[in-house]
Amino acid sequence: MSEWRYWLNEQRGTLMGLAIFIAMFAVYILNHPVGLTANVAQTAANKGVLLAFVAMAQALVVLTAGIDLSVGMIFILTNCIASYIVVGSIGMTTLGVVGTLLAGTACGAINGLLVIYGRLQPIVATISTGAIYFGVALTLRPFPGGGVNEALADALTGRLFGVIPASLVLLFAVVLIVWIPFRKSVLGRAAYAAGSSEPAAFMSGVPIKRGKFAAYCLGGLFAGMGGLFLTFFTYTGDAAYQSGSGYTLWSIAAVVLGGISLFGGRGSAIGAIFGAFAARTTGDMLFVFDVDPLWQPLLQGVVLLLAVSIGAIALFRVRNRLEWFQ
Template sequence: MSASTPQTVLMASGARRSRTSHALVQNVGLVLVIGLLAACIIGYCVLFVVTQHRFPGGFELTSTLDNTMPLAFAALAQTLVVLTRGIDLSVGGVIDLTNAVAAQTLTGGPVATTLWTLAILLIGAACGLVNGVLVAVGRLQPILVTLATLSIYQGIAIRVLPQPGGAIPPGFTAVLANPNWPTSLLYIPVIGGLWAIFRRTRLGVAVFAIGNDAMAASSHGISVKRTVILAYTLGGLASACAGLFLAANATAGDATTGDTYTLTSIVAAVLGGVSLFGGRGSGLGALFGAFVTVMVVNILFFAHIDPLYQTFYEGLFLLAAVVSANMIGRAVRGRR
């Protein structure tokens, strides 16, 4: 579909284009989302000062970050899959399931909590593995597989935790989503660093390669099946992180709390410059996209928009962002 296969980009960047302009073209989505986030933060601060007559402080920072972390992980999960030219509708189901398991099991001391946390991460990875195997080995369309597994994971989640409840230990919350101190400021650079490493691993390169052209990647010796399975598995792991952060933030569990994340993770990834046609985008962009999504909700709140109209403005914002990103992207790429 897109005219910028790796070959054409390579040719275009040959003699005529400088390194910086090449980097800009490659990361135009990331640059745009950072600009968007900056605009959102400025808009938020202005509105906050106007309505509250003071600057946003530590509390606002902490609560915004804590609210964003689950979506950031969900968006990361979505990005890993979308990069392989797939889509993961089961993100919400995996969050439901891991959140429910967390509520049922995270009740003991630090050792038990740590072990169960690892087990929950494995559960998420296993869910992703099932998706990946069905897509790669079962040769089924990703959207259909994850539609079916969404239903399955949601069902298991409700079986595990029929009523919302559970008591997440304060220690667990203090580590992941400390209400008094922005712990998330530590996690964001870690995610960024991990993404930078992932991007340079064999797997990371393979994910981008099959997203651009699976046949070409396969003829260059990349195992498409293995890559797809690993991408979905890592996606499941990231969704499990989202479920855990959500549990820490709410200090309880709810087997339907993740449902909305299926669609908002797509929104965040798209805002972050991840192309739904695969092969283009970055986890960092998705992370910023998640922040933009949360900031827009905050802005609507402080702009005294009737909450009933909230999704109306979110929808308009998403369309405006995608259309203008398309136009800017085309303009930047068009300067050959």
């Protein structure tokens, strides 16, 4: 029983994120004109996966007690890059996919180098790099355009067996192949330790710098996956500043909704996925309830504020408990 209680305590944030998503999605489906159909599930899954990749990128940095305000711009930059190079034959498309993901990883690595070895505050460093990444994206795509391998795009944004959204299978594969091995690795444990208590982790001989650098690199990789999937979803590249900023803000909301501590060291990228789907469902719910488009940004902003506030309240409670022992 004690093991179960320990597991539930560790996964409480993730399970809460799942519960919030299920409740919101149920309300959405019950009020949808056609209910839960394959097309509705496919559309919801594709839009949710876009934010889920960016939320996972944000989650990795937050777990190290940082915050990345460039994830949305990496997302936009890799979308623009993919619209140039993920085209042509199978071989060229494969190289294009690899190149896009490497570009995202390189952006994350630059952030990590500035924070870890340049000793800049994460929020300052990533605001600066985010502006640079957007500038490069705007240079590549001053106007929307480009293309993508349509066969691959249709396969990854379509349905398997006519029912299962392929994007969910892709997301599950990424979690299984990338996130879980990292979480269980020495570098993954080091990233968590750095977020929990960096001085204690350092005194224990934990490879903090390597763990944090790996987290930033994987964050860039996940954001690059999001940008690549956006290209598959839209068939084009577009350096849209508003979109990049929006995904950055909603990634923070998804992290909080997914039960990840903004102080670091606690939570899971899986929780961020559930938080992303819950956050994305808010927009769908406003559409289903036929809310005036002029009011939708305001109401979505209120949801974002409430999500961040809930996380802040929980963090203040933890801080107050720690002050008891001072």
